[in-house]
Amino acid sequence: MTHALSRRHVIAAGAATALSMPSILTRAKAATASLTMQSSWNNDAEFAGYFTAIDAGYYKTEGLDFTYLPGGPDVIPESAILSGNADVTLTTPDTTVKAIVEQGAKFKIIGTQYQKNPLGIVSLAKKPILKPQDMVGKTIAVPPVNVVSVEAVLKLNKIDPSSLKIVPYAYDPTPLIKGEIDGSSDFTTNVPYTISQQGEKAVSFLLYDFGFTIYNDTVVVTEDTLKTKRKELVAFLRASRKGWAENLKDPAVWPPKFAQSWYKGTGRTIDNEIYFNTAQKPLIEHASGVFTMDDEGIAKNIEALGQIGIKATKDMFDTSLLQEI
Amino acid sequence: MTRTDSSGRLSTALLLLGLVVSWEIVGENALVARGALPAPSAILVHLWSDRADYGPHILATVQSATIGFLVGNVVAIAAALIFVRLPLVEQLSRGFNIAIFAIPPIAIAPVLVLALKGDWPRIALAGLAVYFPTMTAMSVGLRDVDPRATDVVRAYGGGPNAILRWIRLRSSLPALLGGLQVAAPNAVLGAMLAEFGSGARWGLGTYLLGSLGRADPARLWGIGLVATVISGLAYAIPAIVAVLVTGRSRAVTIAPAPASLRSLQPTRPLTRMLVLLASILVPLLLWWALVAMSGLPSIVVKSPTGVFRYLVTDASAPSAQARLFVALATTIPLTIVGVAAGLIFAFGLATAGLLVPGVVRALMPVALVSQTMPLVALTPLLVLLLGRGTTVTMVITISVTFFPAFVTLARGFAMVPRAAFDLVRAYGGDGYQRLSLIAVPASLPYLFAAAKLAVPRALLGVMIAEWLATGGGLGDLLNRSRGTLDYGMIWSVAFVSVVLSIGLYQLIALAENLIGVGDLRMLKQSTMGKANSQRSDSDHARNAPP
Known part of the structure; x- marks a missing residue:
């Protein structure tokens, strides 16, 4: 050869x-x-x-x-x-x-x-969502392709999916920053930066840390x-x-x-x-x-x-x- | 006359200025949607500081749009030429043409990305967006010939080919340029949509995708503004060519259509049935052939039989059907209401154009921007203002629906002879009576043409709202299916959305026949002069498939 x-x-x-x-x-x-x-x-x-x-x-x-x-x-x-x-x-x-x-x-x-998996739930520090249970009663924006993952975490943590509201996430964190939604599903490695640039502090948890390993x-x-x-x-x-x-x-x-x-x-x-x-x-x-x-x-x-x-x-x-x- | 014209123009300019100033105040003080609406000055400042970014993106978008524009138009012009010479081919292609017209771009984009490589998804979406307006305009142009001119050719022994060459081709030019004018901005928007989704390295759509995560509305509006300017130029270039080539008067008018399109249809019921059946089969066969030719694995690319198996015979078919029915139960009612809402809005605007033309003229730039502003950039603003319910769906649907319907209706109103209005005025009738007695009845054919234009767009609007804001329905199902690699469902949603769009379109055509717009045209012909009613026929054919 x-x-x-x-x-x-x-x-x-x-x-x-x-x-x-x-x-x-x-x-x-x-x-x-x-x-x-x-x-x-x-x-x-x-x-x-x-x-x-x-x-x-x-x-x-x-x-x-x-x-x-x-x-x-x-x-x-x-x-x-x-x-x-x-x-x-x-x-x-x-x-x-x-x-x-x-x-x-x-x-x-x-x-x-x-x-x-870097996928998690990002929220504002002033209205923090630190674990799956915190999502109850909240509105969470999730990209349609990730709905399966978020539903998995709900199931693993025995949370009734109807106890929160899932809406589409259109890649733009503005609705989260302005308080229209309470949390969004995104890479926790990325979006907190944007939120800090807009003068807010973000907190997050990984789906991985709550059973979706x-x-x-x-x-x-x-x-x-x-x-x-x-x-x-x-x-x-x-x-x-x-x-x-x-x-x-x-x-x-x-x-x-x-x-x-x-x-x-x-x-x-x-x-x-x-x-x-x-x-x-x-x-x-x-x-x-x-x-x-x-x-x-x-x-x-x-x-x-x-x-x-x-x-x-x-x-x-x-x-x-x-x-x- | 000149005095009223210039004062009218002045008041329009003042209104527009007032609009921009109040937008600036609202934006500057974050009065709307908790500051999600940026002030015009903030957009311009941002645009200036981002100027180094734009060059390669604009170049890429213009390149994909131009190639798509050329490919789509070559096919469209060739098709129109064939249709004029071989009416049977046109009959058989009817289903294909309506399908192209009715495809919601967001449903077809993922399918194009699956099936095509490299730059081709971008080019294909741009090309698909130009085919229909050019093909219809060219067909009308080729048919709208002065019978006296063809008589001359015939008298000198010329056959159909000679007529095509010497008469039809030449006289089709103004209509063709009119079609290109509609097609060019479509190509830009099609290319951008595909860039957004298909993983292009460059292009305004790519830039938009990368910028979305910044929570920076001024940047997003800047991209929208650049897209608007490019679309505007794309619209203006054929218009300038039209003025240069054909002269001002020919560029904006269409010669009377010689033959009603209906008379071209075969008269024997059995033949008509067979042709109808064949016209339904043609797009399916074409789909089949393209899938077979692509040589792609059947797990990714579904043929018509693949979709049939997925929805009917497979073991998982009942689950697929159930999910599809649930989605359709959400999407269909919203689409029907959306068509109505879009038409009512368009009708209101066209009516206002008659009663207070200055105000409507001042609103036109806003209306134009709303047509080229990517909706994904406006989503935060819309959900903050309107929430995530039916209201936001309707606003998005109206915004993608009203413009072509408005243009069609306004043209219909403009066709009414001044003398008819003068008659009402002479008898002391007010603006409302002028409208109800003359403008509305006279523009009924335009209302149907507008409704046909509105159908696929309303479906698109509802799907976009479902995708971006509300969830549920076909738009959401499509996206979730991507997340679960449910190729069968991706193709099924694309297929069903086209069928749904065609179905609603045909319902409107049926209603048009039942109400007997044809009879009304006859009435118009006797009362308002022959040329007008024929004009309405040709315009009608230009805007929606016959």
Whole structure:
């Protein structure tokens, strides 16, 4: 195998894709060591580790021609790997497992970015909601896609869903700040910053801390990709782990470096990204390295999902790639 | 005359100024919605400090919108040419055309993101938004030819192709440009909506999504204002071309339609039945073919049979049906009330335009901004002002419904000859009597045209309100289904919302036939002159599918 030659070729192709718009044609033409990741949202600190790995050249060192696709409200990450738009994606484990169980989707979870799901209930300190019971009698805004998670916490804490009012959350915390709603379901790593900028103090609790013990941004591939691109996936995990470790070493260092690239024109501020990056550090890090899925963590996921009627099994989590890193 | 004109313009300008000043005072002092309405000065200051951000976003939106505009219009013009030469194809495409017209963009956007790659969801949504207005305008333009001109070509031995080339194509230009004028802002809004959802790196929709989390209304209004300006320019460019190419008078009027569209339909009941059946099958077959051609896995992309299985034969079908019925039970009544509310509002505004034209002219900029301002940016303001009940649903629905209906009705009122009003005035009738005796009966066909335009928009408005503010209904079901990877339901909601929209549309068409607007037209023809009634026919055809 002419490894050196193909690797040079790949780096050249990588440079070409970096310069041009990522199109279907260039992706199809790229060599076997290419890997495309569909992200779960648009560019913010949630994905800082991947941006760090790209800018620090970690994927290139691994011989990977890596393409990063931002996500958005209409992007269902799992769809991107089913339709072949991407090889690997970040999901919420409840949707992924549900798709495996109910629709026979051939997914494997090969790692997790968050050991603890950052999703929680954010409220104002002057009218605090610090545990699920505090939600009774309140109006809580929940993005429709997260209603399942909030209902799970209600069930796990034996709270009657009709004892509170759930309304849609349209990404804007203004109604919370102005007191139109009492709490909203959001990443606790992010929205408290905005609220503080508006002169209010926010408090929050994690759904994870009240029984809904699931991961988030689980790294998911199709069984097919796992077979055909195993080597690339291991390389991806290795480079991404390095990127995350580097980024989290000092959470205030990397976000400013992305001001003119990844975070340019996103509508958010670098200070917000630093806050986010700092807050997510304890939720991502693991003694055995970022992405680790240990037996205890997997068992907790299976148990929490079982509580809301999603029958996860251990074989849906494939830890063998992490061991190869 | 000039004196009253200029004084009218002055009072309009004063009113508009008063409006902006009171908005400034209200915004500056946080008098409305606990300060969720920013003052105009705050918006402009913010816009200026954000100016470095806008360039690449505007460029991306304009690029997607332009490509979508070109692709959509090429298809629309080609379709119109085929329809004119082969009326049977038009009959068969009727279902397809209405379906394109009736698709609620928020229901189809997730489906486009599932099925298409790269920039194509953005381009496709922009293209879908331009197809219908251009296709109808071009069809009307191609048919509205001076019979004397075609006689000349025929006399010199020219066939249908020669007539198409020498007469129809040329005379269709003003109508085509009119259609492009409606289509261009649609393309901008379509591209933005898709950017918002589809994970685009650049675009005003992307910028809006990123900015939403800041709790910073001035930024959001700034984005809305930029979108308004781009849409305004998109509207103005075809208008300027129209003036340059066809002259002022031709650009704003449409030549009389020579043949009623009804007369083109096959007369034998059996043939008519078969054509109707085929026209229903065509969009389904097209859907089938596109799914098959895409080569995407059937778990993600559902064909018509896939949706049928999901809703009827699968083991989970009863649960899916139940959820869909519950959602429809919420959405359908609201949509029907929303159509009525939107029409009443439009009618009120058009009437006011007749009675106090200065006030309505001053309100027009506000009305235009309301059409291009992304509703997701206004949600906090709306829920703070109106809560999360039926009121907010109705206000959102009216705001997305009234404008095209108002334009149609105002045109209807404008078509009434001055002499008819003078007659009432001469007998001492007041403004109300002018309205009830002349304007309303004469504009009935326009009211139906407006109602047809209002139906898909009312459904869209209700779904947006459900998605952003109230929860429940089809809008909420669609979003929850995304959260649970329920692809079958995502496609079912898209399908059902199109069917619902077409169903309500056909009900209005039926009501139009029952009330006998046709007879009324005959009456108008004898009392108000021939040209007018024919004009109403062609306008009617332009705004809504026949």
